[in-house]
Amino acid sequence: MAPTQTKWTRQPDPVTAPPPAGTVLHPLAEPPVFAALAAQWRSAGRMVPGQTDPEWSALVTDVPRLTRT
Numbered sequence: 629m630a631p632t633q634t635k636w637t638r639q640p641d642p643v644t645a646p647p648p649a650g651t652v653l654h655p656l657a658e659p660p661v662f663a664a665l666a667a668q669w670r671s672a673g674r675m676v677p678g679q680t681d682p683e684w685s686a687l688v689t690d691v692p693r694l695t696r697t
Contacts, residue, residue, distance in 0.1 A: 666676045675681050 669676050
């Protein structure tokens with residue numbers, strides 16, 4: 629009996645496949661619940677996902693350097 633050869637091809641994943649050429653993607657508006665929660669967190673001085681944290685930025689920019697004397 630002759631060996632059978634199978635050729636496998638991978639179909640593009642519809643979730644991660646790039647959109648067709650010429651497609652314009654518009655950013656989705658934030659859901660009202662998230663917008664209200666983000667506003668509440670900002671007013672309380674808390675970090676909101678997707679925004680720069682000034683305290684973290686200050687901590688990582690002032691890294692001590694070790695030098696030989």
